[in-house]
Amino acid sequence: MTMQVTVLFFSVLRELVGADQLTVELAVAEGAPSLDFLLTTLYATYPALKSWDSRLLLAVNAEFATRETLLQAGDEVALMPPVQGG
Numbered sequence: 001m002t003m004q005v006t007v008l009f010f011s012v013l014r015e016l017v018g019a020d021q022l023t024v025e026l027a028v029a030e031g032a033p034s035l036d037f038l039l040t041t042l043y044a045t046y047p048a049l050k051s052w053d054s055r056l057l058l059a060v061n062a063e064f065a066t067r068e069t070l071l072q073a074g075d076e077v078a079l080m081p082p083v084q085g086g
Contacts, residue, residue, distance in 0.1 A: 003073035005038065010080045016048045026071070035060065036067035037069045038077060055082050 008021045026033050026041060035058055043050040058065045059078040071077070 002026060003028055003033075003071075004017060005071055005073070005075045006040065007038070010078065011047065012081055013079050014050065014051075017046050023071040025068065026073060032068055032070035032072060033064055034067060035069045035077065042079075052070065052081060056080065057082065058066075 002025050004023055004025050005031075006021055007024050008019050009019065014020050024038065024041065026038060032069075039053070039056075057078075057080040058067070059080070060069050060071065060075050062076070062078075065077075
């Protein structure tokens with residue numbers, strides 16, 4: 001079984017993947033996949049993203065989320081680099 005989620009990329013992350021958003025199809029064996037599972041899937045296709053792993057800000061459906069957050073079909077996931085000020 002598979003499900004789709006939309007992933008939004010901001011700032012430098014957009015440049016790393018070459019798009020501001022992607023539709024990602026996740027293979028679901030049993031239960032809902034976690035945000036961590038999605039990240040692992042993305043890193044396999046876009047290895048340069050992994051260098052940002054410890055600094056990513058994550059959101060699901062416009063709410064901040066953790067790697068343990070479970071995903072549902074149709075969710076919108078945002079990956080953001082840390083906010084920088086000047």
